[in-house]
Amino acid sequence: MSIPTDPAILLSYINTQLRDNYPSFEELTKSLSVDENEIRTKLSSIGYEYSAELNRFV
Numbered sequence: 001m002s003i004p005t006d007p008a009i010l011l012s013y014i015n016t017q018l019r020d021n022y023p024s025f026e027e028l029t030k031s032l033s034v035d036e037n038e039i040r041t042k043l044s045s046i047g048y049e050y051s052a053e054l055n056r057f058v
Contacts, residue, residue, distance in 0.1 A: 003034055007046045014039065015056045025050050 004010045014028070022028040029036040040050065048057040 003032065003039075007042050010039070011043055011046065011048055011057055014043070018055050022055075024052070024055065 004013050014025075017028055017032075018025065022031065025036065029039065043049070043057050050056075051058050
């Protein structure tokens, strides 16, 4: 399964997955076999950082 490449669409996809299916970003990246740093970098480029407390990118 591939994930979206557009940062805005990726943000929506990741936050939806976190809300509906995963208790943490680490579990999401392991389950989907995606690079955690790559996603963090891409979402950081549009001003979003992961909040473990909220379990979403804000």
